[in-house]
Amino acid sequence: MAQWVTVWRAAQLVGVPRGKLQQRVRAGEIELADGLVSTETLLKLYPQTQLEESGLLERVTQIRDESFGRRVRERLLPNQEVLAQRLFRQTQALADVQRHLQRYHTLVIALRDRLNRLLREPGGDDPRLLDLQRQLNDGLARALATEPVDVLDVMDDMLKVMSAQVTLRPSGHQFAVEGHDTLLQAGMRAGLKLNYGCGNGSCGMCKVRVTAGQVVRTMATDYPLSENEKTQGYVLACAHTAASSELTLETLEARGPADIPQQQIVTTVRAVRALAPDTMLLHLQTPRSHRLRFLAGQSVTLGLAEGDGLRRSYPIASCPCDDRNLQFFIARDATDPLAARLFAGGLKHGDAVTVWGPSGEFVLVDDVHPLVFAACDTGFAPVKSLIEHALSLDASPSISLFWLATRADGHFMANQCRAWSEALDPFEYSLSTHADAATGASQMSAAIRADLFDIDCAFYVAGPAPFVDALCAELSAAGVPRSQVHAEVMG
Numbered sequence: 001m002a003q004w005v006t007v008w009r010a011a012q013l014v015g016v017p018r019g020k021l022q023q024r025v026r027a028g029e030i031e032l033a034d035g036l037v038s039t040e041t042l043l044k045l046y047p048q049t050q051l052e053e054s055g056l057l058e059r060v061t062q063i064r065d066e067s068f069g070r071r072v073r074e075r076l077l078p079n080q081e082v083l084a085q086r087l088f089r090q091t092q093a094l095a096d097v098q099r100h101l102q103r104y105h106t107l108v109i110a111l112r113d114r115l116n117r118l119l120r121e122p123g124g125d126d127p128r129l130l131d132l133q134r135q136l137n138d139g140l141a142r143a144l145a146t147e148p149v150d151v152l153d154v155m156d157d158m159l160k161v162m163s164a165q166v167t168l169r170p171s172g173h174q175f176a177v178e179g180h181d182t183l184l185q186a187g188m189r190a191g192l193k194l195n196y197g198c199g200n201g202s203c204g205m206c207k208v209r210v211t212a213g214q215v216v217r218t219m220a221t222d223y224p225l226s227e228n229e230k231t232q233g234y235v236l237a238c239a240h241t242a243a244s245s246e247l248t249l250e251t252l253e254a255r256g257p258a259d260i261p262q263q264q265i266v267t268t269v270r271a272v273r274a275l276a277p278d279t280m281l282l283h284l285q286t287p288r289s290h291r292l293r294f295l296a297g298q299s300v301t302l303g304l305a306e307g308d309g310l311r312r313s314y315p316i317a318s319c320p321c322d323d324r325n326l327q328f329f330i331a332r333d334a335t336d337p338l339a340a341r342l343f344a345g346g347l348k349h350g351d352a353v354t355v356w357g358p359s360g361e362f363v364l365v366d367d368v369h370p371l372v373f374a375a376c377d378t379g380f381a382p383v384k385s386l387i388e389h390a391l392s393l394d395a396s397p398s399i400s401l402f403w404l405a406t407r408a409d410g411h412f413m414a415n416q417c418r419a420w421s422e423a424l425d426p427f428e429y430s431l432s433t434h435a436d437a438a439t440g441a442s443q444m445s446a447a448i449r450a451d452l453f454d455i456d457c458a459f460y461v462a463g464p465a466p467f468v469d470a471l472c473a474e475l476s477a478a479g480v481p482r483s484q485v486h487a488e489v490m491g
């Protein structure tokens with residue numbers, strides 16, 4: 001018999017991006033009932049679905065491979081206590097179903113016996129009674145017949161133990177809690193803009209209300225929840241994980257940049273590395289108890305402790321899901337004192353760098369359009385952050401990247417693009433080079449039109465002004481609505 005699962009779970013089961021399934025829903029290929037998809041429909045559309053295809057068994061097998069070690073085990077499997085609690089609750093649910101089945105069975109057998117007795121009594125040859133007997137016997141034969149196992153149902157049961165499914169209210173966003181992740185970490189890994197502050201149980205900003213399911217505490221906390229809050233089901237998301245396979249939480253999520261507080265954090269330099277002769281990677285780390293909350297695509301101002309002159313805004317190149325480790329791509333620029341210091345070797349491991357921010361509106365808009373990213377030179381920094389965010393959200397049917405370099409060695413992270421494209425079905429990229437940013441933008445526009453023009457896409461464009469202006473003008477001339485073009489001018 002078909003089971004019903006959410007679109008989010010369905011995508012996990014058949015191993016495709018959620019955006020792809022949503023596209024098929026809009027095209028009428030998948031019918032939803034109360035927002036749920038039947039496993040029967042899924043198997044018709046993805047007949048080859050097997051445990052191996054979803055990557056589930058592969059992942060479990062990998063866990064056994066010692067070379068993957070503790071990190072993989074922690075990433076995919078919850079700890080023993082959480083695993084035991086989820087198994088216990090699943091067994092409890094199974095026992096409930098068995099008990100109900102037993103009662104139904106007893107009831108049906110009693111009804112059948114009573115019916116048989118009525119049919120044997122004088123006048124018991126009433127055709128309506130005979131019809132009822134036939135219907136009951138046919139129904140029992142069908143119910144007791146052995147049916148092939150619904151593979152998606154089995155997979156769903158396995159997923160319920162390995163990872164819990166969390167639904168947020170009122171937004172309806174969903175995410176999975178895997179491994180040792182707390183609710184907050186799992187939500188951020190899924191690209192959601194959850195409310196939080198310290199990340200270590202002392203500020204209370206990550207308070208959520210559990211309205212269905214169970215949670216378990218993962219660490220001691222300093223923030224005192226009132227008795228009233230505890231009675232109402234409030235917990236700290238940074239200090240709890242899911243103990244049941246399904247969980248519903250009430251919480252506030254940021255809607256956009258205006259909901260992210262301004263912060264000032266003294267970070268330390270974790271690494272400085274040349275990515276290309278004219279591009280450096282600056283890796284800063286925040287204190288464990290004071291992380292930077294930001295949205296993918298946003299920028300911060302960096303300043304060195306000893307001089308106000310060494311302050312400048314840079315886009316963050318890393319994902320908000322790792323809010324302790326902030327990456328920046330800094331181009332050689334004699335007019336930028338911080339870049340000059342960096343290229344002269346004046347910034348080293350352990351140095352203090354103050355971060356102010358975040359700022360900027362170049363963030364992903366909540367929709368399910370195919371995404372097209374266009375970057376020039378270090379415009380790749382905010383674009384990389386956005387792509388990582390989009391991959392976490394898993395909501396876009398496809399992601400394309402066009403990257404123009406104005407220098408021969410300007411594609412300083414081509415390996416990253418190759419890795420995404422090899423690992424991810426919905427990701428494609430194209431690299432181009434031209435010394436003039438505006439001319440390069442025109443050529444890029446032609447390539448975008450050749451590849452994607454008939455598709456209703458959302459465009460994210462970042463780079464120096466000549467590049468951004470030229471590409472936005474070309475997109476506008478080609479009829480792309482202004483609301484679908486998001487631009488960030490750098491420099």
Ligand code: FES
Nearest residue numbers: 197198199204238
């Ligand atoms: S983020 Fe501060 S208590 Fe959870």
